[in-house]
Amino acid sequence: MSRQRFSLSYKAQKAVLIAAFLILPIVLLATLSLYPALKLIFYSFTSWNGLSPRYPWVGLANYKAIFSNPLLFSSFGHNFAYLVGGLIQNVVALYFALILNSKIRGRNLFRAVLFMPFVMNAVAVVFIFRFLYGYQGALDALLQGLGLKALEHDWLGNLSLVNWSLAFVSLWEYFGFNMVIYLAALQSVPHELFEAAELDGAGRLQTLWHITLPNIRSIVQINLLLTISGAIEAFNIPFIMTNGSPPTATFLTNTVNVAFVFNNFGLASAMAIVLLIIVFVVLILQRWLVGIGRDAV
Amino acid sequence: MSLRLQNTLLGTLKYLSLIAGGLVVLFPIWVALINALKSNSASNRLGPLQLPIHLDWHNFVVAWAGGDLGHAFLNTLYIVVLSVIGNVTLGTMVAYVIGRFDFPFKGVILAAYLVVQFIPTITTQVAVFGIIRSLGLFDTPYALVLLYLGTNVVQIFIYLQFIHRIPRSLDESAMLEGASYFRIYRSIIFPLLMPASATVAILQTIAIYNDLYSPYLYMPSSSLGVVSTALFRFRGPYNAHPNLILAASLIIAIPVVLLYLLLQRFIFAGIVNGAVRE
Incomplete structure (x- = not known):
């Protein structure tokens, strides 16, 4: 009898607790993430200036503008540098993770150093690199000292080079993040697998290709997904370095400038929606590829 | 090539790579x-x-005062403390409810958190800006606290991974002793989630600390600088003094x-827990 009463009261408690614990987080999530995302869709069909109470309907004009104004859509070309940089970043991260996963002295020290840029303030990092890249600055001085004078460049002034210089800052800052994730994945691959491979006389590259990589496949995909969406959303580095001036503007720095500098919130919203669609397409493609990968194994 | 020679070569290659990587990071x-330790005249010469002949801390002193960095640290600390307390409280609550109970729309809520994680925060600011303004929070630190509470959802997944490792038998034995669900949250789940909370708090x-764009957008007043915006404001007025900007960067970093x-x-x-879902 008393058990019955208790289970009933737990049932009531459960309802109250779930409601009480979730209400605030859900309100926050809805007002600051979901509702704005829906609001963006509405704004994207208007020419709202960000202040006026009027939202003049313009239909698809904003979307047409994105694809017809070369200054807007072509800024994705600059994102391309970050994409290539991001892919190299993953190779570098995996390489160091493989080294750190082997028996090696000073492992923790090296791991601590290699991850360090990730925790450094982004503004500070960009300012430091601005000094490094300066005309006849520290990087050129280093190259000269190493006898590589031929490689000296105007790293930020040369317009065909500047985005690659910025993409390197991104690689420098974030590769440690990917490395730590790869390292954790490598540590969770069962040791017996490697021992069995060794018994079978497999070489190092064979083991890497046939044992290690297949076992961390899902982690490789997560890292690549983060890298690709990071490249599509590249913002901080060009914004801090140059305020997103045309030669280094990425799609997102343009979006933000269209809204908060040129007060064209309608167009900026349409750009944000295009960006969101691209990110989600990448996400869905990744899920789909994971599915194919699973079937193939 | 003998196996031993091969191993020695490989070991050397590993160390050379690590040292090279370390140098690229540290350079x-x-x-x-x-x-930053060179005076203006020294950096001209x-x-x-080249190393400075004598260490000149003048740049650090000027950067600290000129950038009002003391104030920026206090503002940042205030926002960090409020946000972290809120995040840990709300995060453990959500994790407890989602991790321990089944209820209608649980899947929807979880999916919403997953989706939101992939919405780049900066894109939605175009719309969030209006919301913050209509709440009367523009140009106050509370705009940021609210934003950090509402948009940092990775912590939910960190907590969920941890809560699955807390044995349910603990909840059950507490229930046999008549503990309420809230009591179980407060006396068992919350304390046992401490390692996760430490991780969430640090991340x-x-x-x-490293966020620039939200404070730049929502707290434009110069008296409301946080470390990132205070440092960002060195650009321009101090452009002719790169050494001073480096000193300020190091103070912040x-x-x-x-x-x-x-x-x-x-x-x-x-x-790892934030990026990898089980």
Whole structure:
């Protein structure tokens, strides 16, 4: 009898607790993430200036503008540098993770150093690199000292080079993040697998290709997904370095400038929606590829 | 090639790679340090890689005062403390409810968190801006606190991974003794989630400390500078004094690096748990 009463009261408690614990987080999530995302869709069909109470309907004009104004859509070309940089970043991260996963002295020290840029303030990092890249600055001085004078460049002034210089800052800052994730994945691959491979006389590259990589496949995909969406959303580095001036503007720095500098919130919203669609397409493609990968194994 | 020779070569290659990687990481920081320690006249005489003849801390003093960095640290600390308390409280609550109970729309809520994680925060600011303004929070630190509470959802997944490792038998034996669900949350779940909370707190602190765009957008008043915006404002007025800007950059960057070196374990755990879903 008393058990019955208790289970009933737990049932009531459960309802109250779930409601009480979730209400605030859900309100926050809805007002600051979901509702704005829906609001963006509405704004994207208007020419709202960000202040006026009027939202003049313009239909698809904003979307047409994105694809017809070369200054807007072509800024994705600059994102391309970050994409290539991001892919190299993953190779570098995996390489160091493989080294750190082997028996090696000073492992923790090296791991601590290699991850360090990730925790450094982004503004500070960009300012430091601005000094490094300066005309006849520290990087050129280093190259000269190493006898590589031929490689000296105007790293930020040369317009065909500047985005690659910025993409390197991104690689420098974030590769440690990917490395730590790869390292954790490598540590969770069962040791017996490697021992069995060794018994079978497999070489190092064979083991890497046939044992290690297949076992961390899902982690490789997560890292690549983060890298690709990071490249599509590249913002901080060009914004801090140059305020997103045309030669280094990425799609997102343009979006933000269209809204908060040129007060064209309608167009900026349409750009944000295009960006969101691209990110989600990448996400869905990744899920789909994971599915194919699973079937193939 | 004998196996032993091969192993020796490989070992050497590993160390050379690690040292090369370490140098690439440390070189920019080293350059920043030696140049921040040069007076203006010294930096005119010396190349950017030459060591200063005597250490000149003047740049650090001027940067601290000129950038009002003391104030910026206090503002940042205030926002970090409020946000972290809120994040840990709300995060453990959500994790408890989602991790322990089944209820209608649970899947929808979880999916919403997953989706939101992939919405780049900066894109939605175009719309969030209006919401913050209509709440009367524009140009106050509370705009940021609210934003950090509402948009940092990675912590939910960190907590969920941890809560699955707390045995349900603990909840059940507490229930046999008549403990209420709230009591179970407060006396069992919350304390046992402490390692996760430490991780969440550290990651959140680093994220807020390094965030530029939200404070730049929502707290434009110069008296409301946080570390990132205070440092960002050096650009322009101090452009002719690169050494001073480097000193300011180091003042801002180094505290978190020290925090990280002390608390690495929690950071690595959080990075992995936040990115990898079971």
